[in-house]
Amino acid sequence: MENERRRWRRIGRRDFLKGVGAGALAVSLAGCGVDFSQKRQGGQDPSKVKGEFSWTREKGKTINLIFAQHPMADSFIAELPSFENLTGIKVTYDTLPEEEFFQKVRTDLSTGQGNYDAFMAGPPNNFQYAAAGWNEPLDDYINNPALTDKNYNVEDFYPACIDVNTWDPKGTGKGSLWAIPANEEAYSLFYRKDILEQAGMAVPQTFDEVISAAAKLDGQSFGGKKITGFVGRGDKTFPTMTGGFSSAFGAYGGQDVSPDGEVLINSPETVKAVTKWAELQQYSPDNVGTFTWYESMNHFAAGNSAFFIDADHMSETFENPDASSVVGKVGYGLPPQGDAGRACGIWIWSLAMAAASQNNIAAWLFVQWATTKEQLEKAIPKGNINPTRQSLANSDTMKEYTKDWGNYNEAWQTILSDYAKWRYIKSPKFPELGDRWALAIQEVVLGKKSAQEAMDEAAKDTQSILD
C-alpha cells in the first residue's frame, strides 16, 4: 500500500506536469495556426439578388448591431421599433463606451466570428477593416435595385462625406464605398463674441491674426474669469492630427505622404503649419498636452478661453445651459487662412457591415433605413448633427433645432461644402502614423524640439512603418 502510493506520487507529479506542459505547448502552437487572411464572405451575394425592392424581403431574420455611445447611436436605437415594424426583422444590439467599443468590434471582425452584422465606424477604422477584408464593400448593394429603394438617393450625401469612406486598399483607382456616412463634423474657429466686443477686436481671419489676438487676450480677465487666449487638442494621439490641427495643416498646404509612398511630413509647408499651431498652443493652458477633444471642449464651454478650433457640432454643448457657461456668446467662424487659403479636416461616423455576416441583406436593409432622409431627419432633434445629406442642411428641422445658435447653421454648411476634406493618407497604418505625428507636434508645443527637428524624426520613423 505504502509502496503503491509513493509510486503514484512519483509518476503523478513530475512526469505529469512535464507531459501537460508539452501538451499545452503543442496545442498553443497548433492554435496559432488560425487563418487570419481568409476571405470571410458569409450570407448572400448582393449582386445576384433579383426582384422588386421590398422592405420585408428579409422578414423573420435577426440582426445584431454594435454602437459606440454617441447621440447618433441613441437616435437610431430610439427608432428601432419602427424598423422592426417596417421590415419584420428583429434587431438586437450592444452599446459600449468608445474605447471598449473599438476593441470589441476589432475582436469580432478579426476572428471572423460575424457576431455583429453591422456596426458604427470612423474613417481610420474603415481603412483598417477594409485592408484586412473585414468589412463589406457596399456598391453592389446600392447599385442593385432589388436591394435599394429607388428613393434612397445616394447623390444627396455631401461629396466630402462619401469621399472619406471611399477607398481602394490596393491603391489603384477610386475604390469601393465601405460605409454610409451618418454624422459629420468639420472644424470651426470658435470665438467669444462678448470678449472680442469688449476688447474692441474684429473676428480674426488668418492664423497670424488668431495668434496675435490670442496673445493679447491671454491671461486677461473677462466676467470675473482669467482666460487663456486659445485652446486646442494637445494629446499625443492621432485625433490631435484630425482635429483643430488639420486646419493649420491644410491652410499652409501641408502634405503627409506622397502618392508613391514618400513621407512628406517634414516638408517646409508642414513644418510651417506645425510652427504656427505650436505658437497658437502657447496661449493654451499649461497642461494642454493632456487635452483630448473632451478636455478642450469643457475648458471652452466653462468660459475659460477666447478661441478654440475644433468640431463644429460642439455647438450642441456650448449652447446647452446645463453644460455651458457661454450660451449665446459663441461665434462660429470659418477655419483661419494660411498661405494656401482656408482648409480643415473632416470626421464621419458611419454605418458599416461585417464581411462575415450571415444576414448581410437584412443588415443592409438596416443600414439603408437608418440613413434614409426620413430617418436622418428624425435623428436631428435627438442630437445627431451635422446631417450628412445636403437636402437636410436647410431643412426646417435643422433650422428649428439650431435657431438659437447664432450663425451656426450657415457656418457648418460653408465649412463642409467648401473646406472640409480628409487630409491624411488612407491606410490601415493611419492610426500608428497619426500617433507618431501627434507626438512630434506635442514635442514642439512643449518646447522640447524645434518644428524641423521633430518633424524630421517623425518622418524617419513613419517612413520605416510604411516601407
Added chain:
Amino acid sequence: MTSSRRLPYLLLLPGIALLVAILYPFLSGVYWSFTDFDLALGQNPTFAGITNYLTSFAPGGEGLHAFLITLAYAALAVALQTALGFGVALLLMREGAHIKFIRALIVLPLLMPPVVATMMWRVMMIPDGVLNYMLGWVWLPPFDWLGSTSTALFSVVLIDTWIYTPFVILILLAGMQSIPTEIHEAARVDGASYPREVWNLVVPLLRPFFIIVIVFRGIDSLKMFDIIYTATRGGPIDATMNLHVQAYFTGVRDLNIGESMSFLVVLWVLCYGLAFVLLRIRRGRMA
C-alpha cells in the same frame, strides 16, 4: 486494480484543465512575440525570430525607453511607499481611541477604484487646481504636475503612492503586531533608545514582511496600467510610457500584435525575475 490505476489521473483532470487554460493563452502570446503578426495587414503571421525584440529594444527604440520608465516607476513607487508605509505603521503602533479610528480610516484609498482616484487627482493637478492653490499658501510658485515631461512621472508615482501606501501600512502593521512584546521589553531593559530599537529590532524582524511588500508592490507597479493611462496616457510626449501602456498602444490601437507581445514578454520576465529573486532570498532566510 485498473480502476484504481485510472482514478488518480481522473482526479487530476480539473487541475490539468486549469493548467492548460493558463498555459495556452500565455504560450500563444509568447509565440506571437516572435512573429510579424499585424492585424492591420490582414495576413497570416509568419515567424520572424527575434526581430521584434531587436528593433524595439535597440538604443533609441520605444521598447527600451518603456523598459527604463517601467523600472524607474517601480523603483520610485516601491521606495517611497515602503518608507512612508513603515513610518506611518510605526505611528499607528501606539495606543488610543483615535489610533483605532485612524487605522480604520487609512484603508479608504485602497477601497476606491484606481481609475476614479486618478481622475480625482487629475482634477486636483490641473494648473488652476487645488494643489497649486495650496502651494500659493506657502508662497510657492505653481507646479505643472502632469503637463510637463520633467514632472509627470513623479506626479503619477505620487498618485500611486496615495492609493497603495495603505496596503504597505496594513502589511507592516500586522508584522509589527506579531513581534512579541517581550522582545521590546528586553531591549528597553538593556537600555536601547527608540531609534535603536526600531533599527536593530523591528526592521530585521520585519524582513519577511518587507519582502512581501516589495514583491506585491513591485510586481503591481512594474505592470502598472490604469493609473498611468488615466492620468497621462503615457505622455506628455513619452515621459510616462511604461511597457504595459506601450504594449496597449502598439497592440490595441496600432493592431501590431507581434511587437506588442514582445513588450509584454519582457514585462513578464521582469515581474517573474523580481518575484523569483525575492522569494529565494526569503526562503533562504527562513530555512
